[in-house]
Amino acid sequence: MIQPELIWMLAGERLSEGLHMYKDVVDDTGPLSVGAYWVIHLIFGRSLVMYKLLAALLIIFQIAYINALFIRYKSFEENTYIPAAVMVVLFHLSFDLLTLSPSLMGGTFLIMALGQLYAQTVLQKEGSDSVLLAGMFGGVAVLFHFPLIVFLPFLVVAGIAISGFTFRQFILSLFGYFLPIFLCALYYFWIDSLPEFVLEYLFASRIIDVYTHVSLLYILLAFALPLILAMVGYLVGLLFKMITVNQQKQRQLIFLYLIFAILSILLTNRQTPYQFIIILPALTYFITQIFIYLSNKKALAIFSFILFLGVPASGYLWLVFGMQSGQFTSYIIEIENKHEISKGKSIVVLGDDIAYYKHATLATPYLNQKLSKRILNDFDDFADMASVYQQFLIEQPELIIDQEGLFADLLVRIPLLSDLYQIEEEGLYRLRK
Template sequence: MLTFFRINSIFQVITLLALLLGLKMIYIGSKLPLLTYELEWMLVGEKLNEGLKLYSEVLTQVGPLSSFVYQMIDLWAGKNQFVYETIASVLIFIQTLYFVFITNRRNLFNEKNYIPGLVYLVLINASFDFLKLSPALMANTFVLMALNSTLRQIEKREGVGDDVFEAGLFLGIATLFHLPSFVLLAWAILVLFLYTGINIRQTFMVILAFIMPIFFMYLYFYFNDQAEYFTDIWLFHLSYSFDFSLLGLRDILVTFVLPMALGFFGIIRVLRGHRYNSFQNRSHQLIIISSIFILVSFFVSGQYTPSNMIYIVAPLAFFCAGFFIHGKKMLIPETLFLLFFVTTLFISVSGAKPFLGVSQNGLANFRVIESELKPQYQGKRIFVTGQHIDAYKTNEMATGYLSWSLAKNDFEKPNNYVSLSNIYNNFKKDMPEVIIDGENVIPAIFKNIPELGAKYKASEKGIYVRI
């Protein structure tokens, strides 16, 4: 397989597409598990199409550009998991080809081939949640563009040009999809200082280009009288908790231990390459440095799932490809790649569903399970308190209290006038038919808002039905 992908022709593009479709065929007959954060993305689009305003009425930390994409998809297909995953597959294929373009156009290896694209496609299947249309996956397209722009500046013999602003612009757009992307601005500025003759004016150009798309998005919310919510709920609302569960840590290790081990040996082989010129050596170092900042962006994300580490796929793919490209003889690299391919695919598939008698039950903490609501509560507009939003899979969501980490600021302060006012106004706009109180916060709310409490009766413990 490696020998075939060493050839640089259009047939390799077709083969990569066929390989992607073949990998998708593995899941034919059984859907990928629906994840809670994936359900939240769908609900964001649904609530925006109901006329609620992002961040002021729809409480979520999904980026604005990602939210608008989900809104367009919901307008066309509703909560259709297949459509979301199909769009994700198209995006993955585009990123694969663009990654090949970067490695070949920038001459990161001494030979132009499609092995980096092949390895990238394998690694993007290392975890089944990489195949979801996540904000990080959408942002990754622009992170790759920023990587290409940065490499182009390092490659120039005449010095840094004013088009250096592109790196900041692409990272600014990526940030509007996935907030932790902002960390990579520091990486871009650092490597430009280390490996180019960038001056202060050009540095400010990069920073201003990064700020520009965020500023225009701020203006959009400002002219819709939503600027305060944009900044408080999303822009300046980073997670400061580093809560790694054992299951979450297991998922990360299972996904990345093999690629990182192979990437480590790939780094050794690439850095020992004797035929690389000065630009290539600097580029290889740049990619290594990017991995450090990618890990920082992962930690500030606050949600420690493989999909939030998707930026690391490109550096890993590059050095894993280098491991195979620099392999001696022919049989050994082919054999090792086959083992790598089969093992990675087996880990991914067995994490999603039972496969050949093995099931890892990957991302068990985030899987949406079938709702246990009794039939009389099904088919209603419901509101759920707490992190477990599984009931929204088969029922319509009432109110815009989507993210409990944000909503609890109101519901856990029943004696605060502003919180009570927020709850009353949100309920008035979209009154739930059924309230499922998983956090036991509703009694205190009803006590302090008797007008609201009079509209409901307790049907059973933790469930309130509108009269």
């Protein structure tokens, strides 16, 4: 289990208790993603297996959809299942690509939006359905994973420069894009949580330090081989094959998609390999060109060996080396003896070591450490301090694991909390009986 998976489970658990995201859970996971985790918790509880199974279903859908898209719109001269095979391999670059992450769920809708742009580009039709759906799928993707908001400028640039949107189609696509976002904002307005939704989900996590679970250099090392193959595929398609006008537009569309997908990674709040999952369709397209356009059998054999054996092997070796070198110490949940103290209890962890939650439940809204710190340190805002006191008074967590001294500072600012909690050892507070 990785730390984000435990965060998602805890958020789903809180919502299953009748609480609301952002209002009662301080975290910046997308509202639709949390809705999915909420449903999973209602039916299956904290089931890591279900996260993997549902992720597998979405991955199968993405692979089938991309392959069918290339076949339907004649991206290549022959109908082939090579893109599906390539994409299967790419999904095994890192172990966390195979979990039900917000980027996987949001990326699924982003791929569907890309499919609608494909339809508009290839068919050159004046109909409005594909334009509206492209915008709506893009808006839904944002509600799963905020960094996918970069699809909006992608929609504008691709729609005007490549797909040839008319002004009416352009306005319709923008309407489709903002409609689901507006409806979601309206829901949070109804439950009196619109400021929290705007601050925590849309802005706050982008202006504070991100969680650097895995170093960027190490992530790029994992994706190095596929990126090299994609560049080779792009050059092969550019130099060795004459393509039709529609295929040229598709290539431009995919290339533009890749650029904006990479830009979206800059907005992520957790630096992890699974954030790169949205670039896989573009890599699939360019790598496939190697096997479609090259005719030299020796070269094909070499590239086949590199892709189908080299890429999975490099992903496995990357994981083994990362475990041995300590690259994943702040990413993978590792239960130690010190974590047994929280088993079966309601707790609050004020720090980055959230393994204490593995066999415990979250009390109070303070799930995301960096966002919670902004609230708990806001000593000049009496409304925030009153709210913090109320949360601890109402929910009364049995244990408080204070790894950064936040609760110690709160005891100074809110002396009434001292009547509720006693210090057991440094960084550990227990509810008075």
